[in-house]
Amino acid sequence: MSDRQAFETTLKTLNQELEFRVEQRTRVLENIEQNLRRQLAAVDAAVDAIAILQREEFISVNPAFLELFDYPHRLSLTGHSWKEVLFAPSEQKRLEKDILPHLNRHKSWQGEAIAQRQNGQTFTQEISLTITSDGDYICVCRDITARNRAALKIRETEALLRSQYRNFPIPTYTWQHRQGNFYLIDYNSAAEIANDGSLQDFLHCPSHAIYGADHAIHQNIRRCFDFKTTFEEALQIPSPDDPEAFQRYFLATYIYIQPDLVMVHTQDLTERKRAERDLQQSQIFLRLVIDNNPNLIFVKDKDGRFLLVNQAMANFYGTTVNELVGKRECDLHPDSEEADCFIQADQQVLREQKIVVIDEAKATDFLGATRYFRTVKLPLQLPGDRPQYQVLGVASEITQQRRAKRELEKALTQERELNHLKTRFIDTASHEFRTPLTVILGAAQILSAYHDHLPEARRSQYLNNIEDSVIRLRQLIDDLLTMSRLEAGKLGCQRQAVDIVTLCQDLIAELKIGLGKQHHFNLETTGAIAAPLALDPNLLQHILNNLLGNACKYSAPGTTVTVQLGSSAEALTLSIIDQGVGIPPEDQPHIFESFYRASNTQNIPGTGLGLNIVKEYVQLHGGQIELTSQLSKGSQFTVTIPLAEGSPETARN
Missing domain, CATH: 1.10.287.130 (Signal transduction histidine kinase, dimerisation/phosphotransfer (DHp) domain)
Known part of the structure; x- marks a missing residue:
């Protein structure tokens, strides 16, 4: 391989390594940037106000900071020193003298300070300042005005509660659980007074040493602590003279307070119990007085329900006192008119707020008997802020x-x-x-x-x-x-055999030559007249004489007097009919009374005794007499006599 090729290979290798490092660095920077964005997002979302400071200026602030100090955006902070923003003028001297020296020396400071918003309003803040390695400042602060107020309120409440504890009128003792025992650690003034100032000697002493291991108070303190509960229990101190009576009576309240305290209230109820006993005896006495009163006594609410009744009231309705309470008049009286009368009287008492007297009122008892009462009803005002009234009633039987x-x-x-x-x-x-x-x-x-x-x-x-x-x-x-x-x-009725037809004929014959000589007479019989009949001839003759005489005396001459006879197996019926002056309707109810005469007969002689005697004689026979009459047309007297002997007194009644 030539040098050129080797160089190119080396250069390519270096280029690849550089690209790898650049790519790796880029990823690191991206991660750093992503973390920075997250941190900035967290800062922006933070509830506390956060600011980054450099020298005298604000580099960055979060929204909470702007809201806390009443600035619309970060640019509005331009030209403002963070010292004058974060610290009110009243805090500047303290800032220079105490806070900044401490910050420069220890690289951080935390505490409370007075801050001032852009609008000039001051508030108390909790603030922390930290100097970074780059010499910048990180500030975190929050408004603690409300927290301070709450803390002040708590302190005031705590002081008040402690004062109330000290001045609570019921003796109160506080016990603390330590190593299986309960020690008296505090008590209030009422407890000191109740024990004649001797509690100081028992302070920090265990309950079993003060009361004894078997005493109820010691056992209940342990029970309250073990079950973490609150309860009350009575404590009685028997009288040395009478074991069945009590000398002192207490109500002890045991209260568990986390984590290791038991508070005990011992309320002396001796006087209250004695008052309750006296009140109960008074109530029993008053109940006896009310129940033994023969008058009906009751109290009703505004809806008419019985709240209190006495035994006489219960007896009237044939029930018990307890059964009667809660019921209303309409539940007890089958006669709705009676109930309506009582209800109206109750409503009048409540409406007019005055005594109502019912001189006479009818009431039906449980046997259905009608009884009469004189009732007095008056309003009763119940104690309370809102006046409520009830009805007290006393009904005396008359x-x-x-x-x-x-x-x-x-x-x-x-x-x-x-x-x-x-x-x-x-x-x-x-x-x-x-x-x-x-x-x-x-x-x-x-x-x-x-x-x-x-x-x-x-x-x-x-x-x-x-x-x-x-x-x-x-x-x-x-x-x-x-x-x-x-x-x-x-006078009595002596019945014997009488031929009534012959008797009438004889009497008419006598009248024709005497008082009735100017009148016409008719004798009419209906059906067969049994003869003889069992009658008193003397009484019957007087009856016929009087009725026929009156018929003639009060009739004009020439008129007709008719006698009608009829009989059956049970009775004889005899009618005298005239055509005389008649009897006025207003006189007819009194015509058989002694000495009574019709108003249209004053000019005709007479005593007013005849018809009264006729009625008495008819009643002696056990019969009756009836009258029908019309003015100026005449009268008809009809006598009915039973043929079997009856009781004259029965007919008279």
Whole structure:
């Protein structure tokens, strides 16, 4: 091989080696560049503000730096020294005197400083400065204003909690677990007072030495620590005089605090327990008072539900007190009107906020009996920020008083009626006695003075007037005696065989020559009249005489009086029909009362006793009498008498 060829070969080899090294160097540079881009990307994405400084200028800053110091872009930092940007004017003296000397000596410095944004706002930053091998500065800083505020808040809270711990009104003890034992390491002022200032002697002593290994507090401290839990447990100190009663009562709260503390609150509830016991006894006493009160006592909420009832209320509804609580009136009263009445009264109390008194209200008990109550309802205001009202009610039963009142009113009415009857009797009797007596006296005086001068016809007329007046007086006296005997119960019904048709014919015959001589009479029978019938002839004769006499007396001459007879196996029916003046409708309900006369008969003589006696005689037979009448057309009295003997009292009632 020639020298030229060898040279070319060597040159080619060197060229290839150079290309390989260049390629290798290129790859290294690419890797370096890629790593640099990654680092720059990481710097740009960093949350902390990062800047590269050279001499007095900014070489590079990340977006977080621009945002923190309120600069829009890196060029806006041109002309600004990093010292004046990173450190507020108030920090410049400290920068020159302390920070820069330390940085130059140790090549790094880290601490807190006051910075100032472009807008002049200052903030506290945590900043680190590092000098590189090239003499550049790398600055990393972050705003710690919020962190400092939070730290300050934590310190204030910690101080407050410690103050609250010290001043907490419940005795509190803190125990620390060390080497299997629990040592008293702290206590508050309340604990010091509760132990008469003697706790200092027990500080840093184990719980088993203070209380004893079997004491509940020592065992519960260990239990709280072992199970890492919080719980409460009562602690009672028995009374030396009465083992069943307690002298002191405590509620101990055991709180586990990580990693090795147990806090114990011992709250003395002795006075509260005594107050609760006294309150319970008072409640039992008040419950006894309420339950033994005969009045119905209840409390309702705004929705009408019973919150409290007494035993009398439960007895009224046939249930228990517990079953009644929570129910409403509509759940208890089958009569919706009663429930509506009670509900309206409740709503009135709540709406008007005043006492409502219901003088008389009807209520049905669980047996279906109707009872009457006087109820007082008033609003009850519950304590609290928002006023809430309930309804308190007390219902006093007035059923007996109401019955007695009605009986008294009835008695007073009867007394007034009796007084009225007496007045009417005196007026009627005076009038009825005076009129015939006047006639008798006048006729007697005329006959005595002019007997010899009077014609025979005139003397006979005066004598007839005297006779008629005497008969009228006798009838009046007989009626009064009959009324007296009826009221005394001395008259009875003596039934015997009576031919009713013959009796009616005889009475009509007597009337035709007397009171009814100017009237026409018809006797009508319906069906076959069995004869004889079991009747009281005296009572029946008086009934017929009175009814026929009234028919003639209150009918115009020439009119017809009809007697209708009808009988069956059960009863005799007898009707007297006239064509007289009739009885006004307003008088008909009272026509059978003593001394009562229709308002259109005042000019016709009469006592008002006849129809009352007729009714009594009919009732003595166990029968009844009915009236139908029209003014100016006449009246019809229908008597129905049972043929089998009945109870006169039953008919009377």
